[in-house]
Amino acid sequence: MRALRVPLVLLVAGAVVVAAIAFRPHSDSGLPQLISGPFALLLAGATNLGDSQARSVELTAELPDAQRPDRLDAWATANGLSVRWQPGARWAVISGPPARVAAAFHVVVHDFRAKAGQVFYASPQQPAVPASLRDKVTGLGRILSYSPYHSNSPSFRPLDVPDHSLPPDSLRTTYNVRPLTEAGYTGRGGTIAVFGFDGFDQADLDMFTATYGLPRLVPEVVGGVPEQRSGESTMDLQVAHAIAPDARKVLVNARTTVAGGSTYVKIAELMQSVDRQFPGAVWSLSIGWGCDRLITAADLAPIRGAISTALAHGTTVFDASGDLAGLECKRGHDWSAPPGPADVGLDAVASLPEVTSVGGTTLSTDENYRWLGEQAWSDGPLTQGSGGGVSNLFDRPPWQAAVTTTTNTVRRLTPDVSAVADNSTGAVIVQNQQLVVGGGTSQSAPIWAGIAAVMNQFLVANGGRPVGELNPMLYRLKAGAARPAFHDITLGTNAVAISQPGYDMVTGLGSPDVDNMVRDILDVQRSPR
Structure with missing residues (x-):
C-alpha cells in the first residue's frame, strides 16, 4: 500500500465549529421556539x-x-x-x-x-x-413529514493498481483477523444484517466468491430487493463476507422507512421486526436518515428503544459515521454554497450512544499487507472525509466520561472506532462484473460488522459470550488491557477536529487489532465483576 499522505484541512474554520456546537434548540420558556x-x-x-x-x-x-x-x-x-x-x-x-x-x-x-x-x-x-x-x-419531536435521507454512497475506483487494494485475505491480515479465521473462527453461527436502500446483482456476489475462493454468498432478503442499485449493499455484503465468510448474511430493505413521513417510527418498527427474526445478529447500517441538528432527541426515542431491546438480545450495531467530514447537515440544501455553521453535524442514528459509530481512514501496509499506519481519511477539495464531532442531542455516556478532547463538552462524541475508507487503499469488491475498490465509511461499518461476527464465534467457543452492546467494552479496553487492541491514529483531520493520541473526533479510538481485541474481551468476561 502507498505511504500515508499529509492531512488535508477542510474548509470550515474553528469559529464555525464553536458556533454550531453551541446551538441549542430547546427552551424552558413553555412557548414554541422558531427553529x-x-x-x-x-x-x-x-x-x-x-x-x-x-x-x-x-x-x-x-x-x-x-x-x-x-x-x-x-x-x-x-x-x-x-x-x-x-x-x-x-x-x-x-x-x-x-x-x-x-x-x-x-x-x-x-x-x-x-x-x-x-x-x-x-x-x-x-x-x-x-x-x-x-x-x-x-x-x-419536530412537526415534519420529510427527512432528507441518503445512502453513504460508496466511491469506487477501478482496480488498475492491485497493490493499492485489499483482497479478502489481505483485509483479514491488515486488521489481524487472520489468526482467528485460520483457527476456524469465520463467523459461523452468527448473522450479519445489512440495512440498505438498494439491491444487488447475485452475479456480482458469485464472481466475488469465485474469484477469492470464498463460500457462496446468497443473502436472505427482508422486505424485497430494492430496485435501485448504487453499489452500497453490494459492497457492504461483500466486505462483511470477506471478514466473516461463514456468517449468515441478511439484506434488510430500509427504503420503506422514507416513504410518506413517520420515518423514525418506521425505522424503529423495522428494527423491531429484524430483532424478532434474527435475535443477536450484528447490524451494519450505511444509511443517513437526517442529521442530528435537523431533529430532536424525542424524534429518535423510538429508534433508541428498538436498539436498546435488540442490544439486550445480544445484537451489536455499527453505523457509518458519514462521509462529509463532520458536515453531515450539508445534505438537504444547496451543494454549491460554501460550508457554514449550519452544515456542521452528525448522522442522527450514528450519534446514538447505543450505536458504535465507525469513522474512516487511509491505510498503509507493508508488501505482505501487515499494518504499518493509518491516518484520518479526508479529501478537502471534495469536502469528503471521516464524519465525527459533538452530538447536539445526547449527553456523554458514562463509558466516554474519561475521554479528553480539544472541545470542552459534556455531550456524546463520535465516532467510536474506525477502519479503512479511502478508495485508494480500500477493499476489493465486484461491482457490475468488474473488480473495483470500495470506499467511504459505508465500507468501514461492515468491516466492523464482520469482525464482530468472528469475535462472537471465538468468545462463545471459549466460554465467553457475544459482545452485544460494544461501546462500553471498547472504551474499557482503550483505558487499559493486557494487549494493544487498537491502532492509535494520530494524523489527519476533518472539518471539526484533528487526529491526536488517544481518542479523537475523526477516527475515535482507532482501528482494530482483532486477535488482541477479542482475547482482551475474553479476559474481561472471565474476570470477577
Missing part, C-alpha cells in the same frame, strides 16, 4: 404552500418511563388529537388534523414543496411541552 440551523434552511429552500392540507400530522413525545401515558392521552383527547403508544415504550406519537395540532401546540403547520417536487408538512416552530404535561413528557 434555526439546518431545519430553517430546509424550509427556506422549499416553497411554502400555506396551511397544511394533510389529513393528519404527527409528532413524537418522549416519556420519562414505560408506563401507559394516560394523562397525555386525556390531554390529546381534550384537544381533538389521538395518541399511539405500545406497551413498554418510552415514547408515543401524537396525531390529528393539522389545524388541531397547530391550535394545541400554538404553532403553525404548513405544507411545503421541495425543489425535487415532494410535498411535505412542517412547522417552523418547535412545539413546547404543555405545562400540565411537563412531569409526563420529557420532550417533543
Whole structure:
C-alpha cells in the first residue's frame, strides 16, 4: 500500500465549529421556539404552500418511563388529537388534523414543496411541552413529514493498481483477523444484517466468491430487493463476507422507512421486526436518515428503544459515521454554497450512544499487507472525509466520561472506532462484473460488522459470550488491557477536529487489532465483576 499522505484541512474554520456546537434548540420558556440551523434552511429552500392540507400530522413525545401515558392521552383527547403508544415504550406519537395540532401546540403547520417536487408538512416552530404535561413528557419531536435521507454512497475506483487494494485475505491480515479465521473462527453461527436502500446483482456476489475462493454468498432478503442499485449493499455484503465468510448474511430493505413521513417510527418498527427474526445478529447500517441538528432527541426515542431491546438480545450495531467530514447537515440544501455553521453535524442514528459509530481512514501496509499506519481519511477539495464531532442531542455516556478532547463538552462524541475508507487503499469488491475498490465509511461499518461476527464465534467457543452492546467494552479496553487492541491514529483531520493520541473526533479510538481485541474481551468476561 502507498505511504500515508499529509492531512488535508477542510474548509470550515474553528469559529464555525464553536458556533454550531453551541446551538441549542430547546427552551424552558413553555412557548414554541422558531427553529434555526439546518431545519430553517430546509424550509427556506422549499416553497411554502400555506396551511397544511394533510389529513393528519404527527409528532413524537418522549416519556420519562414505560408506563401507559394516560394523562397525555386525556390531554390529546381534550384537544381533538389521538395518541399511539405500545406497551413498554418510552415514547408515543401524537396525531390529528393539522389545524388541531397547530391550535394545541400554538404553532403553525404548513405544507411545503421541495425543489425535487415532494410535498411535505412542517412547522417552523418547535412545539413546547404543555405545562400540565411537563412531569409526563420529557420532550417533543419536530412537526415534519420529510427527512432528507441518503445512502453513504460508496466511491469506487477501478482496480488498475492491485497493490493499492485489499483482497479478502489481505483485509483479514491488515486488521489481524487472520489468526482467528485460520483457527476456524469465520463467523459461523452468527448473522450479519445489512440495512440498505438498494439491491444487488447475485452475479456480482458469485464472481466475488469465485474469484477469492470464498463460500457462496446468497443473502436472505427482508422486505424485497430494492430496485435501485448504487453499489452500497453490494459492497457492504461483500466486505462483511470477506471478514466473516461463514456468517449468515441478511439484506434488510430500509427504503420503506422514507416513504410518506413517520420515518423514525418506521425505522424503529423495522428494527423491531429484524430483532424478532434474527435475535443477536450484528447490524451494519450505511444509511443517513437526517442529521442530528435537523431533529430532536424525542424524534429518535423510538429508534433508541428498538436498539436498546435488540442490544439486550445480544445484537451489536455499527453505523457509518458519514462521509462529509463532520458536515453531515450539508445534505438537504444547496451543494454549491460554501460550508457554514449550519452544515456542521452528525448522522442522527450514528450519534446514538447505543450505536458504535465507525469513522474512516487511509491505510498503509507493508508488501505482505501487515499494518504499518493509518491516518484520518479526508479529501478537502471534495469536502469528503471521516464524519465525527459533538452530538447536539445526547449527553456523554458514562463509558466516554474519561475521554479528553480539544472541545470542552459534556455531550456524546463520535465516532467510536474506525477502519479503512479511502478508495485508494480500500477493499476489493465486484461491482457490475468488474473488480473495483470500495470506499467511504459505508465500507468501514461492515468491516466492523464482520469482525464482530468472528469475535462472537471465538468468545462463545471459549466460554465467553457475544459482545452485544460494544461501546462500553471498547472504551474499557482503550483505558487499559493486557494487549494493544487498537491502532492509535494520530494524523489527519476533518472539518471539526484533528487526529491526536488517544481518542479523537475523526477516527475515535482507532482501528482494530482483532486477535488482541477479542482475547482482551475474553479476559474481561472471565474476570470477577
